[in-house]
Amino acid sequence: MYQYDGFDQEFVRQRSAQFRDQVKRRLSGALSEAEFKPLRLMNGVYLELHAYLLRVAIPYGTLSSQQLKRLAMIGRKWDRGYGHFTTRQNIQFNWPKLEDIPDMLDSLAEVEMHAIQTSGACIRNVTADQFSGVAKDEIEDPRPWAEIIRQWSSLHPEFTFLPRKFKVSITGSSEDRAAIKVHDIGLALKKNDHGDIGFEVMVGGGQGRTPMLAQTIRDFLPKSEILPYLEAIMRVYNQFGRRDNKYKARIKILVHETGIEKLRSLVEAEYEALRASFIDLPQAEVSRIQNFFTAPPYQNLEDQEALLNQQAQQNTGFGQWLQANRTGHKQPGYAVVTISLKPIGGIPGDISSDQMDYVADLSERYGFGEIRVTHEQNLVLPDIRQDQLFDLYQDLVSQGLATANAGLISDIISCPGMDYCALATARSIPIAQALSRRFEDITSQQNIGPLKIKISGCINACGHHHVGHIGILGLERKGEEHYQLSLGGHAGFEASIGKIVGPSFKEHQIVDAVETVVQTYLDLRTEDEIFLDTYRRLGDTPFKEALYAAA
């Protein structure tokens, strides 16, 4: 993975010194909260319901074991012994004291981490496919490009006070695991007819109160042109994005109101005009960054299907875990393992400091000391020998980290909701917990098959409910929590926005309603059909009837 040189190191240290000074000015009263707010937001510090919150960037979801141990230490020392992974490959600490945050940032800087641009109306932490570099279906590893974009976007002088926040996501595989179509810019590495690899550039995706899928603005962009092209998009957005209404300020609205054709001509014109003066990366710099992402020293191994089958037969739990949490690896004899942070009845994405330390140790013992964070709020060990999967599984069981539900109905994405978030209109965590308990049995979860439930505690949609196969949005009406159910959403290249199925449900009804939807699917599915396919084949009528017929 990427390692800081002296320049990167100095940069994050100076950033943290700058923030220390800002905090000092705030605590001395030289800055009012109103003046301090834009400054702290630039550094991932929110003021939430009960306390300040620090959001730390995990660029493109890649962590070293040393970094994960540091996060564990930070959670222990300055928080309540845990952290929370978000849907944007960040980690949040919910209980820091403002005066401690500069020390936390210094501590992060020591392990090449920071909180730069994890909030504010700027280019946010760049996310990527969590299986980058190990995926079987990969066209090219997107991580070097994500790192290049991370550096370019860090304190960009022109694009730090945009109309709204701006999210970029990147994938290099034939399957989109990074939800790129619901990002302001989605980048997909692909091969053209001549066999060259470049980017398909998509723009204008987003969730919130007006969910939209990104549209293609450039079908094929040579890789070497990515930074000036991004600069052109950002400049057009900075000038023409709406600033009169914060709900219409994202680039998706600009795409919608201007039309993709017109916007494309604006961007292409700007691109042509700026190329001459754009100071692009020297090729040597691209190579330098790429060299950090070469394959680790794999051994020459063979696949171990027979062994794994045998172990799975002897131990049902292992078999179930293998089926759900193991993904194919491009290197024979290796596997990619998802560690579910969705224990039955637990809080999605939460992990204790002790568990972080343990996972970091496992990554060193079984892998090459690397961990990935997924936008679905799980962790990944990317390089596990197949013949060691059983040992790893047993270790995970000992720490409550072996829930065999990756991609299944209890692998729920949920935002923090009313339990933490100042913007929430309803609780989301308790709904996720209740659902996970209702569908507890792993055998029946596997019978239901791949099904993604996503829950947001307000219209901002941090819990991605618009692209949940089953989406749940918590709202408040007359002082009571209500939950709106939508069906048929999906993130991925074949993305779709879920459709609200009918009147919303009260808290005590929502779990039953989801169960009704699932039962309807089970009754109607053809063999091998996953929930989404049944929904796409039949539409929402049968689900509506089942949900509302009795009323």
Next chain:
Amino acid sequence: MQLLKKDQGLIEETWVHCTDLEPLPVSENIIVGYGRWLNEQETLLKRNGLLGLELPNDVSPADISDKLDHLSLILLDFPAFNDGRAYSQAQLLRNRYGFKGELRASGHVLRDQLAFMARCGIDCFELPLHAPAQEWSKAFSDFSNMYQGAADGFATIAQKRHLDQTGAE
């Protein structure tokens, strides 16, 4: 209000800000609004004294690019600290259209934005009346190196990394 010039510290105001209605002073250096610039351009270009223009942040620099030789100062508007359109205007004026005069940031300017503004080519800043200017000036040097190329022309971190190989200065 005080005026901070990047390399000089506090400076005295030497420009007269003319409203759209008052008669133009004979020979002083004046700053006019965009409406007056559009309506009275011929008169403005003929008079003695230097000319400055207040550029609304929704006007494209392309619209004035052929007249830049006549302008000695452009006042960029930051109506709120989070309205960042003028950063792009500054970059375009400097980098694309080669404007050499003074670029002045006016409106809601925060201390912690000075470095960004300077990188985009802004060289003069309106500060709130009681802001400690010396203290604010330190903000220019919060960072020794930056990743992006910008109107200030400083070498980027990537260029510095490959100084030997590429010969970039």
